Amino acid sequence: MPAEASETVAAASPAVFDETNLSRSVMRLAWPVLIQQVSFSMVQLVDTFLVGHLGEDSLAGGRLAGQVVWFMQAGVLAASVGATAVIARNVGAGQHQLASATLRNALFMAFLWGTAVGLGMWFFSDWGLGMMGAEAGAKQQGGVYMRAAALGMPLTALMFVGHGALQGAGDTKTPMLIGLVVNIVNIVVAYGLINGPGPLPRLEVLGSGAGYTSSAIVGSLLVLGVLTSGTRIIRWAPWRALDLSAGESKRIMNVGLPAGLEHLQFNVAFMIYTRIIAGLGTTALAAHGVALAIQGLTFNAGFALNVAAMTMVGQALGARRPDLAERSAYASLRYAFVVMSSVALILMVAGRPITGLFVGGPTAHDVVDTGSWLLFIFAFAMPGLALSLSLGGSLRGAGDTRAVLGIMALGTWGVRLVPAYLLANVAGLGVPGAWLAAILDINFRGILMLLRFRQGRWKQIKV
Numbered sequence: 139m140p141a142e143a144s145e146t147v148a149a150a151s152p153a154v155f156d157e158t159n160l161s162r163s164v165m166r167l168a169w170p171v172l173i174q175q176v177s178f179s180m181v182q183l184v185d186t187f188l189v190g191h192l193g194e195d196s197l198a199g200g201r202l203a204g205q206v207v208w209f210m211q212a213g214v215l216a217a218s219v220g221a222t223a224v225i226a227r228n229v230g231a232g233q234h235q236l237a238s239a240t241l242r243n244a245l246f247m248a249f250l251w252g253t254a255v256g257l258g259m260w261f262f263s264d265w266g267l268g269m270m271g272a273e274a275g276a277k278q279q280g281g282v283y284m285r286a287a288a289l290g291m292p293l294t295a296l297m298f299v300g301h302g303a304l305q306g307a308g309d310t311k312t313p314m315l316i317g318l319v320v321n322i323v324n325i326v327v328a329y330g331l332i333n334g335p336g337p338l339p340r341l342e343v344l345g346s347g348a349g350y351t352s353s354a355i356v357g358s359l360l361v362l363g364v365l366t367s368g369t370r371i372i373r374w375a376p377w378r379a380l381d382l383s384a385g386e387s388k389r390i391m392n393v394g395l396p397a398g399l400e401h402l403q404f405n406v407a408f409m410i411y412t413r414i415i416a417g418l419g420t421t422a423l424a425a426h427g428v429a430l431a432i433q434g435l436t437f438n439a440g441f442a443l444n445v446a447a448m449t450m451v452g453q454a455l456g457a458r459r460p461d462l463a464e465r466s467a468y469a470s471l472r473y474a475f476v477v478m479s480s481v482a483l484i485l486m487v488a489g490r491p492i493t494g495l496f497v498g499g500p501t502a503h504d505v506v507d508t509g510s511w512l513l514f515i516f517a518f519a520m521p522g523l524a525l526s527l528s529l530g531g532s533l534r535g536a537g538d539t540r541a542v543l544g545i546m547a548l549g550t551w552g553v554r555l556v557p558a559y560l561l562a563n564v565a566g567l568g569v570p571g572a573w574l575a576a577i578l579d580i581n582f583r584g585i586l587m588l589l590r591f592r593q594g595r596w597k598q599i600k601v
Contacts (some may be wrong), residue, residue, distance in 0.1 A: 139383045160450075160466055161469050161472070163450065163466070163469075164447075164470050165446075167308070167310050167445065168445070168473070170314035171441065171445045172438055172439055172442035174310070174313050174314040174317035175317075176435065177321040184321075184324060184329075185324075185346045185349070185350070187495065188332045190498070203280035203287075205419075207259065207284065207287060211401065212405070213247070213248075213295075214248055214252065216397055216399075217244045217247040217398075218244070218298050218299045218301070219393065219534055219539065220391060220393045220394025221306060222303065222306035222448055222534075223394075224237075224386070224451025224601055225237045225240050225372060225452075225454060226306040226307070226308075226448070226451075226453045226456060227537075228456065228457025230239060230453030230454060230457040232455060234371050238373050239244055239262045239381075239383050239386050240303075240367065241373075242374060242378060243383060245296060245299055245300065245303075246379065246418065247387070247390070248295040249296055250293060251293055252280035252291045252296065253291070255295070256289065258288075259284045259285065259288035260284075262368040263280070263499045264277060269283060276423075280343075281297070283343050285347070286344050286347020286350070287350045289351045290354030291354075293355055293357070294505065296314070301313035301361060304361075304370065305448075306387050306449055307372050308438075308453065309370055310445065317357075318361045319356060319357070320353040320354075323356045323357075324350065324352070324353040326349075327345075327349040327352040328349025329349075330347035331349065331362070331439050342588070345385060346458075347591055350475060364374075383501040392601070393537050396539035396540045396543040397539045400543040403543075404547075408550075409557060411465070411554065411572065414558055414559050415569050418568055421452070421504050424505050424507065425493075425504075425569060432493065432513060433516055436481045436523075439474075440524060440526075443470045443474045443527065444528060446470055447467050447470040449535065450462075450470070451463040451535035452537075452601075455535075457535055463536065467528070467591065470531070471524070471528040473527070474525075475521070478511065478520035478524040481517075483517075485514060486514055487514035487518045488513075489510040489514050492513070492520055493509035493513065508570070512569065512570060513568055515573045516573060518577050518581075519577045521584065522581030522582070523579075523588050525588050529587040529590075532586070533590065535583035536596035537588070537599040537600070538595070538596040538599055544584060545583055549580075549586070553578050554576055554578070554579035555575075558571070593596040
């Protein structure tokens with residue numbers, strides 16, 4: 139490989155690659171993403187903790203509302219993944235002005251989508267929760283949360299796409315710091331307005347939604363401020379916000395649209411999956427919701443390595459170094475297996491006391507019993523999750539998002555849903571049976587990701 143190619147990578151992003159120690163490069167990118175993701179997961183966990191002590195209806199309604207909100211984020215994910223991959227390619231090729239043009243287009247797309255999502259949440263929250271199978275009390279509480287959170291959706295979209303853009307440029311520390319601030323704002327506002335200490339009003343579930351929107355306002359202002367400052371490789375100039383490029387928009391969508399569809403189809407399937415669990419009763423649904431919130435933390439390490447792999451593979455391919463891209467992907471995968479094995483052990487040993495931290499009320503014992511079993515079962519998903527998250531990030535960074543979409547759809551619709559219904563209802567295993575089906579799905583997807591990566595077709599994809 140010509141020396142100029144290696145120099146292009148080094149010159150474009152010297153903090154990203156250390157070819158003598160790629161593991162160090164992976165960790166340099168990954169550890170800030172891990173802290174950032176833990177911060178965002180803590181937003182959910184804090185809300186679950188605070189709302190969970192208001193009773194089953196509040197807990198189940200809040201968790202269902204969270205599922206609906208996440209379902210509607212497909213467009214944000216499309217813009218974010220597209221921005222990360224395309225900006226990584228541009229930075230790897232030393233085309234920094236083109237990377238800034240990509241940023242403008244991605245932020246514009248994100249704002250449009252976030253506005254549409256916010257309007258949908260405001261006007262159709264009751265319908266969405268009804269489709270999820272919420273009982274009357276949970277439906278009412280979930281609707282209150284969604285309407286409060288709807289106000290922050292355009293700003294949330296800008297924040298997440300801004301983070302993805304910075305990560306594609308090799309800056310993972312700034313999103314980490316912003317994530318920490320966002321988490322602190324959410325904790326302070328949500329705690330104060332849920333419980334109403336001193337002169338503050340006691341808004342209960344409405345206070346949780348207000349905390350979400352408040353944190354979105356602060357987070358979006360911070361990330362846009364950084365991007366405007368001119369201190370990073372990429373820059374956003376507000377006075378050029380509408381100076382859009384059809385070519386860059388097309389590149390973003392070519393990579394991002396399959397990622398958005400992946401998210402959309404998974405969440406449609408997951409809503410059906412949740413509907414199966416909702417049919418088992420409010421206690422089963424509450425245990426499922428708490429376990430999902432805790433499970434989110436287990437994804438964080440894998441997601442951090444996913445982002446590291448996406449950035450490194452994208453920049454290496456931009457610099458025409460497929461050999462470096464492949465080595466980077468395998469370095470990320472090795473870390474993923476070590477981290478996920480450690481997480482599996484924690485879930486098996488400490489699932490019950492962890493679950494107990496988030497549940498209160500007269501049915502707490504039943505919810506904790508079921509929730510701890512779910513975490514124990516989920517530990518067996520860790521091998522597949524390591525493969526799926528790490529290599530999925532590598533394939534996305536290469537622009538091979540169509541293959542990832544196909545793998546995700548096949549696993550979710552072909553392996554998860556029917557076994558979930560059969561194990562939960564026909565076999566009488568209840569919600570643990572539904573989670574067993576999820577384990578089959580995750581490990582199946584991991585194997586297919588490995589096979590796709592080893593084919594090597596991703597090395598020739600044009601972004």
